[in-house]
Amino acid sequence: MITLSQVSKSHGERRALDDVTLAIESGCFLAIVGQSGAGKTTLLKAINRLADIDAGQIMVDGEDVSAQPLAALRRRIGYVFQGIGLFPHMSVAENIWLVPRLQGMARAGRAARVAELLALVSLPADFAERYPAQLSGGQAQRVGFARALAAGPSIMLMDEPFGALDPVTRAELGTAYRALHDRLGLTSLLVTHDMSEALLLADRVVVMDEGQVLADMPPRALIRHRGDPRIDAMLDAARGAAAALEALARDA
Numbered sequence: 001m002i003t004l005s006q007v008s009k010s011h012g013e014r015r016a017l018d019d020v021t022l023a024i025e026s027g028c029f030l031a032i033v034g035q036s037g038a039g040k041t042t043l044l045k046a047i048n049r050l051a052d053i054d055a056g057q058i059m060v061d062g063e064d065v066s067a068q069p070l071a072a073l074r075r076r077i078g079y080v081f082q083g084i085g086l087f088p089h090m091s092v093a094e095n096i097w098l099v100p101r102l103q104g105m106a107r108a109g110r111a112a113r114v115a116e117l118l119a120l121v122s123l124p125a126d127f128a129e130r131y132p133a134q135l136s137g138g139q140a141q142r143v144g145f146a147r148a149l150a151a152g153p154s155i156m157l158m159d160e161p162f163g164a165l166d167p168v169t170r171a172e173l174g175t176a177y178r179a180l181h182d183r184l185g186l187t188s189l190l191v192t193h194d195m196s197e198a199l200l201l202a203d204r205v206v207v208m209d210e211g212q213v214l215a216d217m218p219p220r221a222l223i224r225h226r227g228d229p230r231i232d233a234m235l236d237a238a239r240g241a242a243a244a245l246e247a248l249a250r251d252a
């Protein structure tokens with residue numbers, strides 16, 4: 001459904017994407033992990049053309065994204081990011097209805113569709129009339145997911161969507177989104193710093209460093225991976241925490 005062929009992008013001297021080739025099949029939940037500056041955000045933004053690329057080709061549904069009208073591309077691709085950017089002066093319903101409104105959807109169906117989208121992200125229907133300042137961080141993030149899903153996209157790009165949340169809400173939302181991904185048959189790309197989150201939620205994990213793909217494999221293969229010190233360092237952090245907790249439970 002999404003393919004990147006030899007994609008490169010530089011900011012001055014700095015290569016944010018360095019000859020990246022990836023194929024992401026329909027229905028896949030792909031996590032992209034890597035340290036700060038690895039190129040993860042640039043990769044997502046290249047797919048929905050928030051960033052232009054210098055070389056290579058990106059195809060979505062068999063069409064080169066650079067040849068697709070932006071509006072049509074963005075309708076097919078939902079985008080969720082950390083801190084979500086809800087408009088503070090708009091109600092939850094108005095925030096969720098933003099994209100359908102821009103697409104000229106009739107207001108008549110708004111209430112029912114907003115209620116449906118709120119239900120999808122497990123928020124009560126009466127949240128529609130609230131304002132962003134009246135939401136917790138987790139609730140605001142759920143509204144962000146509802147907004148991204150409002151135009152009925154088949155692809156979701158998510159950039160650290162759980163990054164600003166407490167660990168319990170983060171785990172809850174991650175699991176809830178995974179269920180939603182499966183139920184709606186979405187293709188999802190999740191950028192995260194958290195290797196455990198990537199391993200536990202995704203079907204496939206791409207590890208990036210300095211604009212390059214270091215590894216691309218299912219979680220069960222990646223967790224056993226040895227030999228590349230850059231990947232080892234990221235895996236060791238996840239393994240170390242799990243082992244320490246297990247030891248603590250054993251000694252208790």
Ligand SMILES: Nc1ncnc2c1ncn2[C@@H]1O[C@H](COP(=O)(O)OP(=O)(O)OP(=O)(O)O)[C@@H](O)[C@H]1O
Pocket residue numbers: 011014015016034035036037038039040041042043193
């Ligand atoms: N608009 C820009 N102008 C200049 N340099 C940029 C720009 N956007 C990204 N970069 C640089 O490109 C590289 C990759 O950035 P990118 O945001 O894709 O990394 P990332 O892996 O998402 O990092 P983080 O985890 O910190 O969000 C970094 O070195 C960054 O400084």
